[in-house]
Amino acid sequence: xxxxxxxxxxxxxxxxxxxAAPGTAHAxxxxxxxxxxxxxxxxxxxxxERSTAHQPSDVITVPRTDTxxxxxxxxxxxxxxxxxxxxISGEVQLDLPIGSVTIDSWGRTSVRYANQGEHHYDLPAIxxxxxxxxxxxxxxxxxxxxSGSVFVKVxxxxxLVFGALGLLVISGGMLxxxxxxxxxxxxxxxxxxxx
Amino acid sequence: xxxxxxxxxxxxxxxLLGISLSLLLxxxxxxxxxxxxLVILPPVLFVLGIVWAFTAPLGPRKPPPxxxxxxxxxxxx
Numbered sequence: 001x002x003x004x005x006x007x008x009x010x011x012x013x014x015x016x017x018x019x020a021a022p023g024t025a026h027a028x029x030x031x032x033x034x035x036x037x038x039x040x041x042x043x044x045x046x047x048x049e050r051s052t053a054h055q056p057s058d059v060i061t062v063p064r065t066d067t068x069x070x071x072x073x074x075x076x077x078x079x080x081x082x083x084x085x086x087x088i089s090g091e092v093q094l095d096l097p098i099g100s101v102t103i104d105s106w107g108r109t110s111v112r113y114a115n116q117g118e119h120h121y122d123l124p125a126i127x128x129x130x131x132x133x134x135x136x137x138x139x140x141x142x143x144x145x146x147s148g149s150v151f152v153k154v155x156x157x158x159x160l161v162f163g164a165l166g167l168l169v170i171s172g173g174m175l176x177x178x179x180x181x182x183x184x185x186x187x188x189x190x191x192x193x194x195x
Numbered sequence: 196x197x198x199x200x201x202x203x204x205x206x207x208x209x210x211l212l213g214i215s216l217s218l219l220l221x222x223x224x225x226x227x228x229x230x231x232x233l234v235i236l237p238p239v240l241f242v243l244g245i246v247w248a249f250t251a252p253l254g255p256r257k258p259p260p261x262x263x264x265x266x267x268x269x270x271x272x
Contacts, residue, residue, distance in 0.1 A: 095227075095229035096229055097228075097231050097232075097234040100229075129222050129224050130222060131227040132227065132229075133227050153224055160218060161222045161223060163218070164219040165215075165219070167214065167218070168212065168215040168216070171210075171211035172212070173208075174208030175205060175208035175212065175244060178200050178201045178244065178248040179205070179248060179251025179252075180201075180253050182200065
């Protein structure tokens with residue numbers, strides 16, 4: 001479970017974090033627009049995503065297995081920029097029908113105002129095809145600097161589809177027989193006058 | 196004599212139908228993982244399954260041949 005959580009967290013966090021770098025003027029998954037920027041490049045698939053190239057309602061489809069080269073920064077800071085040490089915190093959460101789960105979080109203090117890295121991930125097949133909404137925010141000195149959300153979908157077909165189809169057929173059969181009338185004898189003359 | 200369906204089977208069938216529909220909608224990407232529909236469908240279809248069992252127009256609603264109509268007992272005969 002922890003491995004799955006870590007893998008999901010990695011890919012999804014990267015996608016959200018990755019969605020942040022200068023691009024088109026009107027789109028941005030970040031609020032306030034441009035407060036944080038980021039981008040990511042999937043090495044095997046060659047896909048590149050930027051936060052400023054998407055709206056919060058966009059669905060970003062990512063490979064199930066790949067290595068991502070990601071970069072992110074706070075507005076006005078170039079990669080590698082450092083500054084006064086300050087407390088930072090934040091998290092990336094996966095929205096569920098009821099509530100949400102935190103798939104990654106960070107905290108403590110830092111002098112870095114921009115960062116980059118590379119991460120390999122391998123997601124389980126049961127996540128394929130599922131449209132997941134991720135949201136996250138970053139705080140500095142207790143103040144929310146930027147937040148954002150985006151939908152992510154893992155490429156491929158989900159093996160659970162076949163199970164769901166099987167269950168659909170079984171439940172249809174159950175409902176058919178449930179709807180057939182059952183006759184129950186409440187009383188008959190022979191019941192009280194045998195023979 | 197009373198005609199009716201099988202409410203427990205209907206409830207289970209409805210619940211399973213709700214779960215399978217939710218699973219299909221989710222795994223095919225038709226609805227997002229945060230959609231309320233995914234948790235609403237199973238209980239709603241659970242209830243509808245019970246209603247279906249009592250009201251479904253499947254099969255005869257009249258008693259099969261050989262069944263006697265309900266008449267009051269007559270001990271004098």
